[in-house]
Amino acid sequence: MFxxxxxxxxxxxxxxxxxxxxxGAVATFVGTTRVDESSGASVEYLxxxxxxxxxxxxxxxxxxxxxxxxxxGHVSIVHRLGRVDxxxxxxVIVVASPRRGPAFEASRYAIERIKEIVPIWKREVWSDGYxxxxxxxxxxxxxxxxxxxSLR
Amino acid sequence: MNGVKVxxxxxxxxxxxxxxxxxxxxxxxxLGELWPILVDRYPALVPMRxxxxxxxxxxxxxxxxxxxxxxxxxxxxxxxxx
Numbered sequence: 628m629f630x631x632x633x634x635x636x637x638x639x640x641x642x643x644x645x646x647x648x649x650x651g652a653v654a655t656f657v658g659t660t661r662v663d664e665s666s667g668a669s670v671e672y673l674x675x676x677x678x679x680x681x682x683x684x685x686x687x688x689x690x691x692x693x694x695x696x697x698x699x700g701h702v703s704i705v706h707r708l709g710r711v712d713x714x715x716x717x718x719v720i721v722v723a724s725p726r727r728g729p730a731f732e733a734s735r736y737a738i739e740r741i742k743e744i745v746p747i748w749k750r751e752v753w754s755d756g757y758x759x760x761x762x763x764x765x766x767x768x769x770x771x772x773x774x775x776x777s778l779r
Numbered sequence: 780m781n782g783v784k785v786x787x788x789x790x791x792x793x794x795x796x797x798x799x800x801x802x803x804x805x806x807x808x809x810l811g812e813l814w815p816i817l818v819d820r821y822p823a824l825v826p827m828r829x830x831x832x833x834x835x836x837x838x839x840x841x842x843x844x845x846x847x848x849x850x851x852x853x854x855x856x857x858x859x860x861x
Contacts (some may be wrong), residue, residue: 658861675860678788678853681837682860706860718861746834746853747860748789761788761857762830771817 628687628703631677636705636716650700650723654730656738658718660711668755675717677706678746685745689737693722697729704737706747781848785817790856791831795821804848811842812853814858
């Protein structure tokens with residue numbers, strides 16, 4: 628199941644939805660908003676936007692790539708848009724496979740591919756302005772581009 | 780002459796100050812030829828040039844790919860999902 632949503636993600640339902648009698652392993656990756664701090668300022672929340680329906684199709688492509696590479700019984704990827712507050716999930720990936728190796732590897736692959744090919748963008752809203760992650764654009768003039776090197 | 784719909788996202792929409800515009804082009808113009816027309820209208824996009832990717836009708840495209848009236852072109856800054 629591949630979905631882009633605007634409301635909070637029910638992680639528990641996604642995990643139990645992956646349980647199958649032919650799979651002995653379910654791996655879950657959850658990306659959550661982290662509060663960064665620098666120079667007396669801190670991240671208050673993240674805000675995501677997407678180019679749809681291209682982003683929806685790219686999530687499905689990642690699912691197809693996973694099924695070509697690993698023996699998996701279930702793949703779910705759900706990404707949230709809009710405001711995501713600290714500690715809340717923005718992306719949830721659940722992979723079930725007969726044995727644990729493919730579930731671990733494929734869930735890692737999914738998050739790395741999301742960061743490469745899915746047209747979704749994240750804006751960090753700080754106490755002193757905002758920054759588009761990955762671009763040197765924002766209103767935090769003193770810190771603009773701070774994250775660029777580490778995230779791209 | 781007719782219109783190509785151009786969608787801008789993230790930092791590109793921020794810099795341009797718009798999320799959508801329409802450009803008049805001849806059929807068969809390439810993305811590379813479309814770019815100067817776009818930045819003529821939104822010069823603030825110029826510094827982003829090397830970081831941007833483009834899509835035509837919802838699929839990644841190269842600068843030598845042609846667009847036609849009625850197509851949808853998307854200006855895509857470095858993606859940062861997750």
